Amino acid sequence: MGDLFSNLALGFHVVFQFSPWSPSWLGGVTIPIPINILLCLVGALVGTLVGVLPGIGTIATVAMLLPITFGLPPVGALIMLAGIYYGAQYGGSTTSILVNIPGEATSVVTTLDGFQMAKQGRAGPALAIAAIGSFFAGCVATVLIAVLGAPLTKLALAFGPAEYFSLMVLGLIFAVVLAKGSVLKAIAMIVLGLLLSMVGSDIETGASRMAFNIPELADGLGFATVAMGVFGFAEIIRNLDAGAEMDRDLVQQKITGLMPTKKDLIDSAPAIVRGTILGSILGILPGGGAVIASFAAYTFEKKIAKDPSRFGRGAIEGVASPESANNAAAQTSFIPLLTLGIPPNAVMALMVGAMTIHGIVPGPQVMQKQPELVWGMIASMWVGNLMLIIINLPLVGIWVRLLRVPYRLMFPSIVIFCAIGIYSINNAPVDVILAGGFGLVGYWLIKHDFEPAPLLLGMVLGPLMEENLRRALLISRGDWSVFVTRPLSAVLMATAAFLLVLALLPSLRKKRDEVFVESEN
Amino acid sequence: MADTLGHSPGQSRPVSNIGNVSAAIGILVLAIAPQLFELIWSIGALTVRSTARAPLQVLAGHGAALLYGAPVQMFASIAAPGKAAIASDTLLAMIYSYPLFAVAALTLLVKLKAPQDYFGGIVLMALALFALWASSDLQGMRGFSFGAGTAPRMFGVLMLGLGAGIAVVGLLTDGPALATYHWRGPLFVSLSILSFAITIRPLGLVLSAFATFMISALGTHETRWKETIIVGIALTAFCSFLFPYGLGLPMQLWPRFLIQ
Numbered sequence: 001m002g003d004l005f006s007n008l009a010l011g012f013h014v015v016f017q018f019s020p021w022s023p024s025w026l027g028g029v030t031i032p033i034p035i036n037i038l039l040c041l042v043g044a045l046v047g048t049l050v051g052v053l054p055g056i057g058t059i060a061t062v063a064m065l066l067p068i069t070f071g072l073p074p075v076g077a078l079i080m081l082a083g084i085y086y087g088a089q090y091g092g093s094t095t096s097i098l099v100n101i102p103g104e105a106t107s108v109v110t111t112l113d114g115f116q117m118a119k120q121g122r123a124g125p126a127l128a129i130a131a132i133g134s135f136f137a138g139c140v141a142t143v144l145i146a147v148l149g150a151p152l153t154k155l156a157l158a159f160g161p162a163e164y165f166s167l168m169v170l171g172l173i174f175a176v177v178l179a180k181g182s183v184l185k186a187i188a189m190i191v192l193g194l195l196l197s198m199v200g201s202d203i204e205t206g207a208s209r210m211a212f213n214i215p216e217l218a219d220g221l222g223f224a225t226v227a228m229g230v231f232g233f234a235e236i237i238r239n240l241d242a243g244a245e246m247d248r249d250l251v252q253q254k255i256t257g258l259m260p261t262k263k264d265l266i267d268s269a270p271a272i273v274r275g276t277i278l279g280s281i282l283g284i285l286p287g288g289g290a291v292i293a294s295f296a297a298y299t300f301e302k303k304i305a306k307d308p309s310r311f312g313r314g315a316i317e318g319v320a321s322p323e324s325a326n327n328a329a330a331q332t333s334f335i336p337l338l339t340l341g342i343p344p345n346a347v348m349a350l351m352v353g354a355m356t357i358h359g360i361v362p363g364p365q366v367m368q369k370q371p372e373l374v375w376g377m378i379a380s381m382w383v384g385n386l387m388l389i390i391i392n393l394p395l396v397g398i399w400v401r402l403l404r405v406p407y408r409l410m411f412p413s414i415v416i417f418c419a420i421g422i423y424s425i426n427n428a429p430v431d432v433i434l435a436g437g438f439g440l441v442g443y444w445l446i447k448h449d450f451e452p453a454p455l456l457l458g459m460v461l462g463p464l465m466e467e468n469l470r471r472a473l474l475i476s477r478g479d480w481s482v483f484v485t486r487p488l489s490a491v492l493m494a495t496a497a498f499l500l501v502l503a504l505l506p507s508l509r510k511k512r513d514e515v516f517v518e519s520e521n
Numbered sequence: 522m523a524d525t526l527g528h529s530p531g532q533s534r535p536v537s538n539i540g541n542v543s544a545a546i547g548i549l550v551l552a553i554a555p556q557l558f559e560l561i562w563s564i565g566a567l568t569v570r571s572t573a574r575a576p577l578q579v580l581a582g583h584g585a586a587l588l589y590g591a592p593v594q595m596f597a598s599i600a601a602p603g604k605a606a607i608a609s610d611t612l613l614a615m616i617y618s619y620p621l622f623a624v625a626a627l628t629l630l631v632k633l634k635a636p637q638d639y640f641g642g643i644v645l646m647a648l649a650l651f652a653l654w655a656s657s658d659l660q661g662m663r664g665f666s667f668g669a670g671t672a673p674r675m676f677g678v679l680m681l682g683l684g685a686g687i688a689v690v691g692l693l694t695d696g697p698a699l700a701t702y703h704w705r706g707p708l709f710v711s712l713s714i715l716s717f718a719i720t721i722r723p724l725g726l727v728l729s730a731f732a733t734f735m736i737s738a739l740g741t742h743e744t745r746w747k748e749t750i751i752v753g754i755a756l757t758a759f760c761s762f763l764f765p766y767g768l769g770l771p772m773q774l775w776p777r778f779l780i781q
Contacts, residue, residue, distance in 0.1 A: 070770070182638075184690065188645055188683040191676055195652050198673045202659075207669035210655040233710060240706030240740050408744055409752050412737040415710060416730050419717040420760060424770045429718040436714035443707055447700040448641035470667045478665020 007371065008146055011379030014075060014372045015040070036076055036376065040384045041391075043080035047087020048392060051104050052095050052399045056414060058088045058104065059456075060232035062350045064417055066224045066357065067424040074358040075373050079380040081354055082334070085347050086138065086381065089290055089327045090388050093130040094399050097319070098123060106290040106326040109298040113311060113318030125260035126319050127396060129268050131389050132260075133324035137276040138385030141331035144280055145338070145378050149367065152339035156364035159340075161471035162482050166492035168465050171342055173496040174285055175454050177503040186454050189445075193458025194465070196221055203467055216430040223353045225422055225431050226459060227346070229438025230445070230452040232418045236411050237443045260316075268320035271301055279325030283332030285344065290326040290333075297325035331381055337362060338374055342461070346453045349460035541633070544640070545625045551647055552621030555613060556583040586610035587618060609658075616654040621647060635696025642688030649680035706740045713737035725775045726764065731757045 018032040050061045062081055069077035092104030097114035110130065117126040159167070176186040199210045200220025211217040260268075278300060279293040301321040302311045311318050334351075336344045341363030343349040355362050360370065367374050422435045445452055476482035484490045550557075560583070563576045574582070590611040624643060633639050652673060659670025690696075713736035720729040734753040738744045765772045 067770070182687075182690070184683060184686050185638075185641070188680060188687060191680040191683060192645065192648065194676045195648075195673065195680060198656075198676070202669040204667075205660070205669045207659055209659060209669055209673060210652060212655070233714065237706045237710050237740075240710070241701075241703045408738070408741055409748065411710075411740070412713075412734045412749070412753070413756050415713055415737040416717075416733050416756060416760060419714055419733060420726070420730065420764055420772075423717070423721055424764065424772065427771070429721055432714060432718040432721075436711050436718070439714070440707060440711060444644075447702060448637055448644075449697070450641060466672045469672070474666050 003150060004146055007150070007375050008379060010372060011146075011375030011377075012383075014376030015079070015379045015383055035073075036079055036380065037383065039072065039076045039080040040083050040380045041387055043083020044087040044090075044384045044388050045391070046080075047084035047089075048091035048094075048388070048395075048399065049402070050084065051088035051091020051093075051107075052402060053405075053410070056410075057231055057235060058085055059227060059346050059350065059453075060235060060414075060418070061088075062347055062354075063224050063227040063232060064421045066350065066354055067421050069354060070357065070424075074355075074360060075376045077354055077358060078351065078373065078377050079384075081351060082377055082381060083384045086327060086330045086384065087388060089323075089330050090131065090134055090392055091399065092326075093134070093319075093323050094127065094392070094396060097126045097130065098396070098400055106294050106330075107323070109294050109322045110319055112298070113313070113315050116312065116314035117316065117319065120314050122314070125264050125316070127393065128260050129264060129272075129316055129320050130323040131393060133268070133272040133275065133320045134327040135385050135389045136272050137279060137324040137328035138331060138388075139382060140276050141280055141283070141328045142378060142382040142385070144332055145335055145381075146375075148284075148335055149339055149374070149378070152335065153364045153367045156340045159364075159488070160486070161468040161475065162486050162489045163492065165465060165468040165472055166483055166489040166496070167340065168342060168461050168468070170492045170496040170499075171336070171344060172454075172457065172461065173499050175345070175457050177499050181449060181451060183500075183503050185450050189450055189452070189454040190458035193455040193460075194462040196226065196455075197459045197462025198466070203463065204470065216428065216434075221434070221459075222422075222425065222431060223456075223459060224350070224425055225435045226438050227350060227353075227456055228418050228422055229435040230442035230455065231346075232414065233436060233439025234442025234446060234452070236414060237439060238446050239407065240411065264316050268316045271317035271321040272324045274300065275321035275324035276328045278321075279328030280332045282325070283329030283344075284335050290329040293329035294322035294326040297321040327385075334377075334381075338367065338377075339364060341366070342464070343457070346456045349456055352460055541629055541631075544633070544636075545628045547640075548621060548625035548628055548643060551644070552618045552625060553583075553587070554647075555617065555651065556587070559583070582608075582610045583614070586614040590614060612657055613654050616657065617647070617650045620650060631692055633691065634694060635691040636699045637691070637697045639688050639691030640699065642684045642686070642691055645684030645687065646681055647684075649677050649684055652680070653677040705742070709740035710737050713740075722773075723777055725773045725777070727757055727761050727774050728776060730760050 015036050016034060017036055019035045046061070046065070047058070050056050050058060062084055065081065065084065069080065072080070088104050089106055092102060092107035093110050093114065096102045096107040096110040097118050100111050100115040102108045102111050114126050114130070117123065172190050176183055176190065197220070199217055201208055201211075201218060208218060275297040278297050279290075282293040282296060283290070298311075298318060298321060301317050302308050305311065305315075305317065333344050333348055336342050337348045337351060341352075341361070343352050343362075352362050355366075360366060360373070418435070419432050422431050423429065425431060442452055445455075472482055473480070482489070483493055556579075559574075560576060560579050563574055563579045567576070586608070590608070621643075624646070656670045656673035656677065659673065660668035661670050661674070662668055713733045716736055717729055717733040720732060724732075731753055734756060735749070738749045738753070761774055764770050765774060
């Protein structure tokens with residue numbers, strides 16, 4: 001317990017650090033600025049903006065901002081990127097409630113009851129409850145990361161290559177089970193990602209693999225390049241299909257009375273707690289993340305309600321629970337990344353990219369060798385959540401006005417930002433062309449109902465998986481049974497197999513589809 | 522595949538035979554896509570000095586491999602397995618093109634219940650076969666330790682199986698027809714990205730970014746030019762400040778010939 005407090009103290013110390021800043025135009029005057037706090041604020045604001053604007057996803061934004069973090073110190077860079085992720089969960093709810101447009105996939109379910117509440121003139125309480133729920137969830141998740149971090153790291157140190165490989169298999173299977181649509185297609189996407197990760201030179205022998213003597217491919221496909229193509233460009237092209245004129249000009253309700261009534265608070269408090277618990281669990285699980293958490297929380301809430309017919313007609317629990325869940329999940333999904341070095345979803349995969357850019361190899365050793373990095377980030381999450389709740393409610397009006405920016409002006413701007421962003425990673429025009437190519441690939445994938453997120457996850461985990469597989473087999477002298485004879489690895493493999501069978505069972509599949517269909521309507 | 526596009530998603534009536542013919546032709550084109558790509562590439566490479574093969578060489582090499590090299594090689598390897606190294610063109614025809622020819626022929630005979638899944642699966646199979654060919658020159662297992670080529674081959678085979686599985690699902694269960702593809706958005710967004718990549722080095726950020734903005738704005742017919750130009754200028758100015766100055770990234774702002 002004492003460890004926990006000293007660790008958190010270290011984290012807050014890092015967050016509130018002042019660093020000297022002496023720009024040349026001030027003529028040698030040095031001003032101390034709280035750089036990490038500022039970056040946290042920037043991240044949270046950008047995240048909220050992204051969450052508000054439909055058509056720009058969190059993944060694309062984090063990919064877009066990766067190159068920008070080059071010049072920053074590693075702690076600051078990670079604090080900012082983390083801020084974007086949980087900030088987006090806040091922002092998404094705002095537009096869901098006010099104009100019935102989910103800015104993010106994570107707040108799709110919030111539209112069901114949130115917009116109904118707004119129609120009844122209770123937009124203020126809905127927004128407030130969403131913010132309070134998110135803040136509560138954020139606090140719990142921060143403590144959870146701090147508590148679970150150290151023990152999980154110890155566990156991770158007992159892991160050999162075989163266990164690591166099995167764990168990654170389990171993570172990928174989780175991603176498949178929790179993905180939408182066909183199980184077969186999701187697995188195929190993961191394998192495609194694994195194959196893409198193998199382009200470039202082999203880690204052990206240095207042999208050039210599938211690079212066709214093209215020098216730009218010798219280093220492998222850049223992960224940000226693929227992410228930006230498949231998520232950024234493909235998303236734009238897809239949106240253009242539907243026509244740029246999206247139905248945005250919905251009536252804006254006058255927001256009166258932000259404060260929820262006492263009854264609202266009593267009704268929503270248990271829902272917030274349930275949502276937080278569910279979200280935290282789904283966030284830790286590999287393959288989970290905020291989207292599935294909000295869906296699950298809403299479904300669960302409706303199931304246990306005494307009067308389920310209230311849902312869809314402005315039940316405050318239908319706002320409180322999913323909003324708490326998505327924020328909790330967004331934060332707890334940092335746990336596998338920070339302790340085991342394994343990204344549980346696509347956004348975390350990009351965080352790995354950010355860490356590698358700064359020369360940090362994610363894994364259990366990070367927590368021991370660079371505690372200020374890990375704890376600084378954890379502490380910044382709590383600070384960020386506090387800032388979000390303070391700044392966001394007054395800014396609601398501005399966010400809603402931003403929605404009026406038409407897509408026909410927004411999409412060329414996103415194209416430019418993406419293009420410059422990719423170019424600046426290596427100063428290589430070829431990267432930009434590659435990203436454009438992957439944009440078309442992503443468009444094709446969407447048209448054939450393949451989900452791109454598992455592809456990205458496969459691509460990140462590919463090198464790690466191959467390395468551990470090779471090592472495990474080398475140690476066991478080519479004996480494949482090592483994955484089932486080592487107890488820890490066997491348990492992981494058995495869980496993975498069990499999950500896969502479960503996902504393939506027709507009855508469960510039907511139920512899973514129902515969850516998604518319900519949340520889409 | 523043009524005439525299969527007409528069906529709205531959700532319709533599941535069996536596709537007519539004419540649809541199957543054009544589908545088979547589509548798969549045939551896919552089957553020789555790498556060869557066609559190299560041919561076009563080699564024609565393009567004529568304009569710049571490069572180490573690529575001449576177009577006629579490419580045509581002769583792949584033509585020979587497709588027409589008689591691969592079958593001859595197959596008989597040879599059946600007669601005396603594990604003999605001398607096979608030329609890369611022949612191997613491509615054997616590993617990639619011939620199996621896809623077979624799939625194309627098969628397409629003529631079956632009823633496509635879910636074209637979206639069927640074609641999705643087949644393209645994945647094509648990717649897997651291509652990856653198998655691309656990693657065929659790599660070393661395999663050395664004793665019990667992995668060679669450079671082991672993992673790519675392993676996952677290539679796995680993806681081949683998965684692709685086939687998806688295609689079979691598309692044959693057995695009813696599913697959505699092919700989705701409609703639009704040309705305007707993809708074309709102009711791709712063109713604008715391409716133009717950025719080509720112009721950023723010689724012309725600098727300012728001109729390049731503005732051109733990219735205008736070209737991508739062509740991607741929808743709803744663009745109003747006056748406001749687009751104004752926003753384009755404003756955004757270019759913003760980017761020209763943010764990236765080189767605000768973030769300190771090394772980027773040239775103006776065309777090279779103006780600076781020198």
